[in-house]
Amino acid sequence: MEMETETQSQFQIDLGNLMAFDPLHNFPSPPSSREELVNECLKKGTELVQAISDTLFNLPSTEDVDGPLVKLPPPATRLPREKPLPKPKPPTKWELFAKARGIKNRKKDKIVYDEQTGTWKRRYGYDHANDEDKVPIIDAKITDEPGEDPFAKRRADKKKKIEKQEKNRSQNLKEAAKVGALPSHVQLAATALPITGSQAVPKKFSKEELGNVAGMAATSTASGGKFDKKLPGEKPAKHKGKYRKFLPVVEGKGMVSQEREQTEKVLNKLFSKNSHEMLNVNKAVNMYNVKKEKKWKNKEGKSSPSSSKLKPNKTLKKKSLNKGSSKKGKAK
Amino acid sequence: MLKVKTPKTGKARRELDKRAPKLVETGKKTLILHGTKTSGVLNSVLTQIYHITKENALRFSRKNEDVRPFESGGEASLEFFSLKTDCSMFVYGSHSKKRPDNLVIGRTYDHHIYDLVEVGVENFKPLESFSYDKKLAPKAGSKPFIAFIGEGFDSVEELKHLKEVLLDLFRGEVVENLNLAGVDRAYVCTAVSLNRVFFTHCALQLKRSGTIVPRMELVEVGPSMDFVVRRHRLPNEGLRREAMKTTRDKPKKKEKNVSKDVIEGKIGKVYIPDQKVGEMALPNKAKGVKRERREAKLRHGDGNEYASKKQKEDSE
Numbered sequence: 286m287e288m289e290t291e292t293q294s295q296f297q298i299d300l301g302n303l304m305a306f307d308p309l310h311n312f313p314s315p316p317s318s319r320e321e322l323v324n325e326c327l328k329k330g331t332e333l334v335q336a337i338s339d340t341l342f343n344l345p346s347t348e349d350v351d352g353p354l355v356k357l358p359p360p361a362t363r364l365p366r367e368k369p370l371p372k373p374k375p376p377t378k379w380e381l382f383a384k385a386r387g388i389k390n391r392k393k394d395k396i397v398y399d400e401q402t403g404t405w406k407r408r409y410g411y412d413h414a415n416d417e418d419k420v421p422i423i424d425a426k427i428t429d430e431p432g433e434d435p436f437a438k439r440r441a442d443k444k445k446k447i448e449k450q451e452k453n454r455s456q457n458l459k460e461a462a463k464v465g466a467l468p469s470h471v472q473l474a475a476t477a478l479p480i481t482g483s484q485a486v487p488k489k490f491s492k493e494e495l496g497n498v499a500g501m502a503a504t505s506t507a508s509g510g511k512f513d514k515k516l517p518g519e520k521p522a523k524h525k526g527k528y529r530k531f532l533p534v535v536e537g538k539g540m541v542s543q544e545r546e547q548t549e550k551v552l553n554k555l556f557s558k559n560s561h562e563m564l565n566v567n568k569a570v571n572m573y574n575v576k577k578e579k580k581w582k583n584k585e586g587k588s589s590p591s592s593s594k595l596k597p598n599k600t601l602k603k604k605s606l607n608k609g610s611s612k613k614g615k616a617k
Numbered sequence: 618m619l620k621v622k623t624p625k626t627g628k629a630r631r632e633l634d635k636r637a638p639k640l641v642e643t644g645k646k647t648l649i650l651h652g653t654k655t656s657g658v659l660n661s662v663l664t665q666i667y668h669i670t671k672e673n674a675l676r677f678s679r680k681n682e683d684v685r686p687f688e689s690g691g692e693a694s695l696e697f698f699s700l701k702t703d704c705s706m707f708v709y710g711s712h713s714k715k716r717p718d719n720l721v722i723g724r725t726y727d728h729h730i731y732d733l734v735e736v737g738v739e740n741f742k743p744l745e746s747f748s749y750d751k752k753l754a755p756k757a758g759s760k761p762f763i764a765f766i767g768e769g770f771d772s773v774e775e776l777k778h779l780k781e782v783l784l785d786l787f788r789g790e791v792v793e794n795l796n797l798a799g800v801d802r803a804y805v806c807t808a809v810s811l812n813r814v815f816f817t818h819c820a821l822q823l824k825r826s827g828t829i830v831p832r833m834e835l836v837e838v839g840p841s842m843d844f845v846v847r848r849h850r851l852p853n854e855g856l857r858r859e860a861m862k863t864t865r866d867k868p869k870k871k872e873k874n875v876s877k878d879v880i881e882g883k884i885g886k887v888y889i890p891d892q893k894v895g896e897m898a899l900p901n902k903a904k905g906v907k908r909e910r911r912e913a914k915l916r917h918g919d920g921n922e923y924a925s926k927k928q929k930e931d932s933e
Binding site for chain 2: 301302303304305306307308309310311312319322323325326327329330331333334335337338339341342343346349351352353354355356357359360362363364365366367368369370371454455458459469470471472473474475
């Protein structure tokens with residue numbers, strides 16, 4: 286809004302903001318002293334404020350207890366908003382259905398007559414009218430099955446209704462959240478996925494486990510993670526370097542040669558992997574004979590009073606042929 | 618599976634509703650904070666700005682280290698504070714050798730940085746140094762008059778931006794009805810040169826004049842300082858367009874207790890609470906009405922009335 290005052294300067298006045306702007310004022314450069322500058326500014330400021338109040342006080346005012354009230358026009362200068370415009374809520378499933386069918390919302394009374402007790406009770410809430418749970422006798426219908434408990438059935442139906450309503454509500458909220466029009470007091474939070482579903486609950490790692498992960502990965506490096514760059518604040522690895530065991534230089538008396546054992550172990554492993562076809566005949570025969578002897582022993586020992594049921598199940602474990610044959614190289 | 622979280626207390630629900638985006642927005646809140654190093658001048662500048670915008674401002678008293686508004690990574694802290702305190706404007710003060718007494722005034726949109734203006738403060742005169750009649754002191758929270766003088770505000774980019782930001786910072790709430798008896802402050806911003814703005818806060822004195830319009834007089838009360846514009850960052854065009862969007866339609870206000878009748882026309886319902894005549898408080902307890910006095914009079918009779926009065930005068 287622009288206003289012309291008696292002096293020819295035009296001010297831009299924004300009544301809604303109580304703001305005035307003088308775009309034509311120019312300071313004769315340079316402004317002399319600080320005080321003069323201040324005075325000049327105050328003078329000009331007074332002019333501007335006077336101009337605003339000229340229009341302001343001439344607005345139609347209503348008398349109030351504290352003073353004259355004036356209705357301000359909306360501000361002229363547009364300033365940016367602080368939050369985005371709220372998006373309109375998408376209609377819920379029921380709202381769509383009601384609109385399609387032409388169902389109007391009827392105002393309901395707070396107090397309803399209860400047939401059972403013959404009094405007036407509230408429509409919903411604690412001790413409400415026409416409560417289905419409080420019916421003492423339920424007449425049997427022809428369609429009822431003989432073994433069914435109608436009271437339990439009613440309770441189960443009610444629970445199902447509540448669940449269905451909850452599901453519908455969360456569906457409606459999800460739809461609103463998709464558009465971005467969630468009501469301000471509602472937050473949708475993702476909880477854990479159900480275990481009896483497509484995915485199991487994701488494992489929760491503890492703080493120590495996460496701390497050890499870097500150390501575990503370090504074992505894959507050639508130097509066992511000794512020279513890996515560490516992030517600032519990362520704790521030193523629990524086991525630095527590689528696991529190495531050196532055999533003692535001097536062996537004690539009676540100890541089997543450890544070096545020999547070491548190499549044997551390695552060889553056995555190698556052979557066992559590659560020698561599944563070889564059969565150690567001696568070993569197989571020995572095993573068979575031992576088994577037979579044990580059988581004879583059992584037969585003789587059956588005169589003992591204990592029943593077979595009480596005895597622990599004896600399952601003879603056969604040594605795998607592979608393992609037996611691994612000694613083939615050595616035996617020969 | 619999504620769980621619906623709703624606040625359990627009414628207070629929490631009301632707070633969330635206050636922070637929700639609205640069609641027509643109420644006043645913006647300002648966050649005043651400072652960085653690692655501040656000078657004495659800057660400290661008092663920040664406190665005094667906090668004083669004059671007391672109603673809708675928050676002041677952080679601790680130093681905040683990683684706030685660097687003009688750098689791309691340094692805005693995260695500010696956005697977080699804006700989100701948590703629901704403040705859409707901030708004033709960040711810092712002091713360094715390169716930029717002494719630095720103030721960064723910024724606005725946020727949807728809790729992301731919208732625009733920034735960096736000014737240096739010079740020639741600061743605090744509140745205390747002004748002497749004036751205390752009766753004139755403006756009341757807290759009153760709607761101010763804002764005056765901008767100087768063609769620099771129209772021609773120079775930075776000054777235009779600064780004008781907009783200062784208007785946003787100081788205008789307070791947008792109100793429809795204003796009480797004319799309550800206008801008592803004015804901010805005067807003068808573009809002294811191409812990059813310097815003289816800012817001062819004055820109290821208004823309404824003097825009697827012949828007409829309805831009173832004569833205005835400005836008395837400097839508040840802090841006054843020079844703003845030297847250093848840097849500024851305008852919002853990018855898309856963001857600006859989005860932030861300036863307004864809806865044409867006003868929210869429909871339902872008129873309560875009013876109904877239309879075909880025969881009688883517009884009918885209004887007026888609800889009056891029950892009047893408890895016996896319990897009403899009388900405005901002034903007239904001495905003669907008191908029961909004891911009445912009874913005393915009845916007992917002694919009317920004849921003695923004069924006598925008792927005379928006695929009183931004598932005892933004086």
